[in-house]
Amino acid sequence: MIGKNRAPTISQVAIIAGVNRSSVSRAFNRPELLSAQTVATIKAAAESLGYVPNRNARALSTGRHSNIGLIVPDVANPFFPPLIRAAQGEADRSDFCIFLGNTDEDAAQEDKLLTRFAGQVEGVVLASPRLSDDRIREHAARKPLVLVNRDVAGIPRVLIDSGPGIAEAVAHLATLGHRRIAYVSGPGISWSNKQRRIAVRKATTRLGLEMMTVRALVPNFEAGQRTVPDIIATGATGVVAFDDLTAQGILAGLNERGIRVPDDISVVGCDDVLGAATYPPLTTVSNRSSEAGKVAVALLLDILNTRATQDVRYILDTHLVIRRTTAPAP
Amino acid sequence: MIGKNRAPTISQVAIIAGVNRSSVSRAFNRPELLSAQTVATIKAAAESLGYVPNRNARALSTGRHSNIGLIVPDVANPFFPPLIRAAQGEADRSDFCIFLGNTDEDAAQEDKLLTRFAGQVEGVVLASPRLSDDRIREHAARKPLVLVNRDVAGIPRVLIDSGPGIAEAVAHLATLGHRRIAYVSGPGISWSNKQRRIAVRKATTRLGLEMMTVRALVPNFEAGQRTVPDIIATGATGVVAFDDLTAQGILAGLNERGIRVPDDISVVGCDDVLGAATYPPLTTVSNRSSEAGKVAVALLLDILNTRATQDVRYILDTHLVIRRTTAPAP
DNA sequence: CTGTTAGCGCTTTCAA
DNA sequence: TTGAAAGCGCTAACAG
Numbered sequence A, B: 001m002i003g004k005n006r007a008p009t010i011s012q013v014a015i016i017a018g019v020n021r022s023s024v025s026r027a028f029n030r031p032e033l034l035s036a037q038t039v040a041t042i043k044a045a046a047e048s049l050g051y052v053p054n055r056n057a058r059a060l061s062t063g064r065h066s067n068i069g070l071i072v073p074d075v076a077n078p079f080f081p082p083l084i085r086a087a088q089g090e091a092d093r094s095d096f097c098i099f100l101g102n103t104d105e106d107a108a109q110e111d112k113l114l115t116r117f118a119g120q121v122e123g124v125v126l127a128s129p130r131l132s133d134d135r136i137r138e139h140a141a142r143k144p145l146v147l148v149n150r151d152v153a154g155i156p157r158v159l160i161d162s163g164p165g166i167a168e169a170v171a172h173l174a175t176l177g178h179r180r181i182a183y184v185s186g187p188g189i190s191w192s193n194k195q196r197r198i199a200v201r202k203a204t205t206r207l208g209l210e211m212m213t214v215r216a217l218v219p220n221f222e223a224g225q226r227t228v229p230d231i232i233a234t235g236a237t238g239v240v241a242f243d244d245l246t247a248q249g250i251l252a253g254l255n256e257r258g259i260r261v262p263d264d265i266s267v268v269g270c271d272d273v274l275g276a277a278t279y280p281p282l283t284t285v286s287n288r289s290s291e292a293g294k295v296a297v298a299l300l301l302d303i304l305n306t307r308a309t310q311d312v313r314y315i316l317d318t319h320l321v322i323r324r325t326t327a328p329a330p
Numbered sequence C: 001c002t003g004t005t006a007g008c009g010c011t012t013t014c015a016a
Numbered sequence D: 001t002t003g004a005a006a007g008c009g010c011t012a013a014c015a016g
Helices: A010-017 A021-029 A036-049 A055-062 A080-093 A107-117 A133-142 A163-175 A191-207 A221-226 A228-234 A244-256 A289-306 B010-017 B021-029 B036-049 B055-062 B080-093 B107-117 B133-142 B163-175 B191-207 B221-226 B228-234 B244-256 B289-306
Strands: A067-072 A097-102 A123-127 A145-148 A157-161 A180-185 A210-215 A238-241 A266-268 A313-317 B067-072 B097-102 B123-127 B145-148 B157-161 B180-185 B210-215 B238-241 B266-268 B313-317
Touching (some): A067 A080, A067 A107, A067 A289, A080 A289, A080 B097, A097 B080, A107 A133, A123 A289, A133 A145, A145 A289, A163 A266, A180 A191, A180 A228, A191 A210, A210 A228, A221 A228, A228 A244, B067 B289, B097 B107, B107 B123, B145 B289, B157 B289, B163 B191, B228 B244, B238 B244, B244 B266
Parallel strands (some): A067 A097, B067 B123, B123 B145, B180 B210, B180 B238, B238 B266
């Protein structure tokens, strides 16, 4: 029988150290209130038992769990792992643990996880939530909440603004002589998608280009690939895709039909999650998801510390990363 | 001031429902012990307050947290997100929450997280741990532990065996008439690399093929791309790469030089982390990291339920996934 | 069926 | 500088 022995408690330490339980507690939290002698004895006793404070019990009495929740729509979407990793690192610096939640892009699941986390976390970071604004506000009213890539007034949020990057991308295409630009959209509910579509619209209008929209139902490789006929139908020579996965699918679909990139058509991705790992290497918009994760956690921790609500709207700018899927219009 | 209101407690519900606190508890955990009437009243009261049981407090009294830990070396390594996602899904089915830990491939960090999780989780899944066997055993003695891709006798573990998949790959190439096979290796220190190289060696020997090894220093796109001249130099018509990232780099490097895949040369990857997202879609060896995550959690949950130690050694075989980078030898 | 009574492991006044 | 006692929110015998 392994793993069945209960962890040593504060009382056991107290007994073998010959002190009261409260002293043991102090030895760990406010050692300056105790004589160096006592602290030493207690630490030694604790050490000998392999005692490690039960964070759970501590939380019950203090209300401070030193846990935060992190909820993402899809762990396996390459946009999120860097964000998760950075969030994790930032939490770690403050001795916080992270509860990870995966919602499968489902609002109901978000709700479920949020309530399941209740009572175990001090606050949560909600990345790209699918929940309605109202529902988000309700949750925020119960517990500190930081949003990533969702712009709800009054709720602290960190937003990756693809605007500048997209504007650069369109300008880049215009410079290369492209006059008809197709935007291949992502999920309709997504804040990012709306933002990107608008950015393309604005840039094309300003530069006097034509813009068409092609709909990809979900942001992934296959969906991108399937949009290729529609893209061809638009007669566009420049394509801006919702994200890199979609762009990669488009690349594949184009290649399949013998349409050369960038000779016949130029393609720009968004989020730079594939690095240079496509062929040809994808021109794309930088994503900064890792910074977003770090900042979101830092913000949450700050709110937790100051116990003050902050209506922060933290913007991370993006820029264009030119690789080899863009070239002069044919 | 948002997010400062304490969550409603069982006592508040009890008061407005006009019952004892224990009845409220029963209404949620053992409703069959109460009259339907009482349950209804209580549920209504709870609902009106927005009461949700505090899992933390429950855990303190029952010893069951319904939380597990999941520790991985690097969230951003594409091998892990599917594992994490599947683990999460499996835990979710049993209403378990997951603490996620990232160790940056660092044994000390593993230790740290393991103790930080103590008292908050019932057990943990350790993926590809860097800790010593002894240390792992110590941790396993305190709390149920399931290992992924680490073979320590006596500790329940799930192992992904790339051997069969690689053997299939080589056989597949042989069937297609390839006689000279190049293995593009991964990092020398890696256990997986060793395992895979040996598998290629064994299969080529058995089938009477020639095998050459080409060294890629790190397993990524650029390194793979840089091996192309060496690959060409070997005169091999079939290539087995350490992993998909390397294979993708090779694809790009080949394409750059006008060498057609699969017409001129066949390429096989390993780990199937890219799905069909390369062009041409990559023939590769399945990795099953997602199943590993699912199985590991299921195993852990089972151990938790039965409260019995099980010396399980769960092997996940791999197989060849034939896509479009392999064809008859020229 | 439902209330009473002890705790779970730890922190935190309040006294001494 | 240390101990005593109350309590965080919930569960679990034990009565009734």
